[in-house]
Amino acid sequence: MCLKFGFGANSLEGSSLGGNGVTNMLHDLFYGFSIALQPVNLLLCFIGVLIGTLVGVLPGIGPAGAMSLLLPVTFGISPVGAIIMLAGIFYGAMYGGSTTSILINIPGEAASVVTCIDGYQMARQGRAGPALGIAAFGSFIAGTFGVVGLMLLATPLAEIAVKFGPAEYFSLVCLGLSVLIYLTQGSILNGLAMAGVGVFLSLIGQDVIQGTARFTFGLTGLIDGVGLIPLVMGFFGISEILLNLEKPQKRAILKTEIKSLFPSWEDWRRSIKPIARGTLLGFFLGILPGGGAVISSFISYALEKKFSRHPERFGKGAIEGVAGPESANNSASSGSFIPLFSLGIPSNVVMALLLGALMLHGLRPGPLMLTEHPEIFWGTVASMYVGNAMLLALNLPLIGMWVQILKIPYKTLFPLILLFCLIGSYSVSTNIFDIYVMLVFGGLGYFFRKFNYEPAPLVLAFVLGPLLEKNLRQSLILSDGSMEIFLTRPVSAGSLLISLFLLFSAVLPSLQKRRRTVITE
Amino acid sequence: MIRKRLRKIEGFFWMGLGTAICFLAWKVHLGTFLEPGPGFVAFASGLFLCIVGLIMALSQILSRISLESGFDLNLTFQNISWRRLAYTMALLIGYAVFLNALGYFLTTFLVMCGLLYDREKNNWLLSFVTSLVIVGGSYLVFEVWLRSQLPRGVFPWW
Numbered sequence: 072m073c074l075k076f077g078f079g080a081n082s083l084e085g086s087s088l089g090g091n092g093v094t095n096m097l098h099d100l101f102y103g104f105s106i107a108l109q110p111v112n113l114l115l116c117f118i119g120v121l122i123g124t125l126v127g128v129l130p131g132i133g134p135a136g137a138m139s140l141l142l143p144v145t146f147g148i149s150p151v152g153a154i155i156m157l158a159g160i161f162y163g164a165m166y167g168g169s170t171t172s173i174l175i176n177i178p179g180e181a182a183s184v185v186t187c188i189d190g191y192q193m194a195r196q197g198r199a200g201p202a203l204g205i206a207a208f209g210s211f212i213a214g215t216f217g218v219v220g221l222m223l224l225a226t227p228l229a230e231i232a233v234k235f236g237p238a239e240y241f242s243l244v245c246l247g248l249s250v251l252i253y254l255t256q257g258s259i260l261n262g263l264a265m266a267g268v269g270v271f272l273s274l275i276g277q278d279v280i281q282g283t284a285r286f287t288f289g290l291t292g293l294i295d296g297v298g299l300i301p302l303v304m305g306f307f308g309i310s311e312i313l314l315n316l317e318k319p320q321k322r323a324i325l326k327t328e329i330k331s332l333f334p335s336w337e338d339w340r341r342s343i344k345p346i347a348r349g350t351l352l353g354f355f356l357g358i359l360p361g362g363g364a365v366i367s368s369f370i371s372y373a374l375e376k377k378f379s380r381h382p383e384r385f386g387k388g389a390i391e392g393v394a395g396p397e398s399a400n401n402s403a404s405s406g407s408f409i410p411l412f413s414l415g416i417p418s419n420v421v422m423a424l425l426l427g428a429l430m431l432h433g434l435r436p437g438p439l440m441l442t443e444h445p446e447i448f449w450g451t452v453a454s455m456y457v458g459n460a461m462l463l464a465l466n467l468p469l470i471g472m473w474v475q476i477l478k479i480p481y482k483t484l485f486p487l488i489l490l491f492c493l494i495g496s497y498s499v500s501t502n503i504f505d506i507y508v509m510l511v512f513g514g515l516g517y518f519f520r521k522f523n524y525e526p527a528p529l530v531l532a533f534v535l536g537p538l539l540e541k542n543l544r545q546s547l548i549l550s551d552g553s554m555e556i557f558l559t560r561p562v563s564a565g566s567l568l569i570s571l572f573l574l575f576s577a578v579l580p581s582l583q584k585r586r587r588t589v590i591t592e
Numbered sequence: 593m594i595r596k597r598l599r600k601i602e603g604f605f606w607m608g609l610g611t612a613i614c615f616l617a618w619k620v621h622l623g624t625f626l627e628p629g630p631g632f633v634a635f636a637s638g639l640f641l642c643i644v645g646l647i648m649a650l651s652q653i654l655s656r657i658s659l660e661s662g663f664d665l666n667l668t669f670q671n672i673s674w675r676r677l678a679y680t681m682a683l684l685i686g687y688a689v690f691l692n693a694l695g696y697f698l699t700t701f702l703v704m705c706g707l708l709y710d711r712e713k714n715n716w717l718l719s720f721v722t723s724l725v726i727v728g729g730s731y732l733v734f735e736v737w738l739r740s741q742l743p744r745g746v747f748p749w750w
Contacts, residue, residue: 260644264606267641271613271634278630285620285630316680317672348679487705493687498740506688521668552625
């Protein structure tokens, strides 16, 4: 497939994993482009970024929901094409989310919440064009930088990760879950409870080591375990729709004339530093387990306000308040691919879905994936460059079209989303049982959310559960039943210490206060 | 006080669930630390839920730990259109019940009619036509393009 263009990925010794740095990396990148530029992959990338922008624009369905809806669709396409499309949805949503924030003061997805503050004020002052423009340009710059960072960091990290054993993997999974729970809004105890349930749900079905069926309650539909797609569609699709349906919604689109989408020189002068800071901050926060686009956009806003000589302008239409967070969330979306591709550990729910998609295609993400399936990593990296350019074209000249789409009433939209959920969960294994599973989790998800229990820790724990179990049991077998194995290895001990520190912060009032400040900011 | 009482109930709920998980795990064989069995990690997750639930239940004593978790029951469930939610869920359950028997076309059409029906405008014709378009379009996408095997039901020739 790739040899058509004369490129082939390097082996471990010869690749950027092994030695001879820049030349090999460029060679691998060309190999990636030879995959990403194939007509079918170009089309899938375009579909991905288009759907991503659409879900970003439309309030009520986020990237996680859209990706779970489209997971069954990817069965008919190649693994690399599937990942290119799903990744496109993720970073596309980061672009599109700003449109609703700026024009109707309703964030299309969580990472654009903070853009509402100054973006909407700019629109009210007749400056919707520059606000939308700087959001798109900032996103493009940050997204492109993020891909460069992903390319540079993923391979060296994978080289280190090859040396990791089950103890390190077990501890890193614990760390990922702890950070996510720590940063989830609301109580840490709620997050911990959801993670506990997620781990248990992941254990339903056949035992990974002995192959015996467990916790199936006599239901044949559970022998292969709870399906990722029905679970995610239930928690993110059905429950989200029930929450939106419970109260009548009214959207008012600001009637403002979008004169020019190009920011003035003064706008650029004010925005360039926030874009640079947001890009760097978002990228590094994206790499951290549990971090991601949402938290980086909030921290970027707080940072810009702190750096500004006129913090009083924030909240009244300061362009820095749009440029920084929008750059941060796009950069973070690229950064969050690093732990997935190099360690096989997703840093957030969206990455957990990508992990699920790779596993559904029979691939095992981890450090060896870069050498065993280089087409997945380099194809995705190259497609992200292409996708970012596509997004710039989609978001600037076509802004009028997205505004029109915003006018589609929710009562027309939600039956279509529900139909997608129903067919999607059914078609995975052509089994009605999966629809029931989805509806049960949809109902449960609704009540969990009403009682302030976020589904993200549950879904991440569900995806990581088998990895957690396998590595814990292997570690104990290797160490003759001694728990010391987790404390004698530096990476494992360090990860567990950080996890414990974060979880104990739920108990210590002084640290609890600090956490609340972080989340509030 | 109400918040703390609710927190206590939540705590007992998680403890109950955790205990049930521990029991199920014990039934499928726990194994030992030397050779962990299929129920080992499940037992740990059940135990973990029990501890979390215990901390929640003790919220009146350990008020500093779980004070932040409270929510306003009245506000959370205020002005909710339960009829609309029950109606939507009933249609979805109906879809699962009748899909195999009636087939994709008929079930999807009926459920879409129900979901699209606007009670304020009382316009059945519009929901009828829109449902037909959706059923046709989704059939093309899923059956023809993506080759999903949708149930034929009472119309086996489709």
